[in-house]
Amino acid sequence: MKAAILEKAGQPLVIDDLTVSKPGPHEVLIRTAACGLCHSDLHFIEGTYPHAMPAVPGHEAAGIVEAVGSEVRTVKVGDAVVTCLSAYCGHCEFCVTGRMALCLGGDTRRAAGDAPRLTRSSDGSTVNQMLNLSAFAEMMLVHEHACVAINPDMPLDRAAVIGCAVTTGAGAVFNACKVTPGETVAVVGCGGVGLATINAARIAGAGRIIAADPMPEKRELAKKLGATDVIDALDPDAAKQIVELTKGGVDHAIEAVGRPASANLAVATLRRGGTATILGMMPLNEKVGLAAMDLLSGKKLQGAIMGANRFPVDLPRLVDFYMRGLLDLDTIIAERIPLSGINEGFEKMKAGHTARSVIVFE
């Protein structure tokens, strides 16, 4: 199969032929239909976050089940599935207390022992899987707890973006913040995750939804997805504007960028008792905090990795929202590209102009 390989951080991806092994007892072989380009991929490609090399990135995918291992009961051959990097073991402290997104995966990370799952067709050398998915490839070999079957009528290019960006944004609203009708929400950053957050806030019935982004075209998309007000995130008065618009600040501020400045902006927009939720992956040595007065005002700060998802339940629900016309994935997806256009796609992401690029496999 063809796959996009990261040989070394800082270099463009290289398309090469890989051999994927047969499914182990709990593994699922999936023919990839589509895979979104995510900012977290870029962190690994640029070397901000470490990973063993060479590796195949990509983790926001949908496809059709091609084969299953002997013990797999959750999906069958022919099922349409969405993958999720939040592979769960099902029996650790986090899984049994309903916080599956915090599970470190346990044995799902070694479904077939230490045997390599991907090898180079030319010389048989091992290529590492990334996040146990490696979805920038024509086939994926994943643990059965890393994918879920969805409504077969769902278009797979749109299903793909549910696997990371939309689960993260919508999960922040529904799971982590539990936004109730009428509450105010500010969203800092209007890329794929931020736009999904705005859209989910509308579905949740948020009273006022304020979107902040430096790019005018992204602010326009935010309006289309449900933002009631938009502001320039780089305006020095950005926080003040949001506090004024909401007469004292927002109930929920959700950061979807991964920069200390945008996390601090989120905190600065809170009303008394409000909560800031940081979704973006900041450089690992960065910090964000609350001032003494924030704490005296009952403000809270939280992370919500991958939208604190329970993905086997959340993903099919998000598919339903799309099928009913409530979740606007068509606006979130900016363009569809072939695997060979992957480096160009990441260049566009760096420039910050597009919402979401999705690789569509033939």
Ligand SMILES: [Zn+2]
């Ligand atoms: Zn992602």
Ligand SMILES: [Zn+2]
């Ligand atoms: Zn677990």
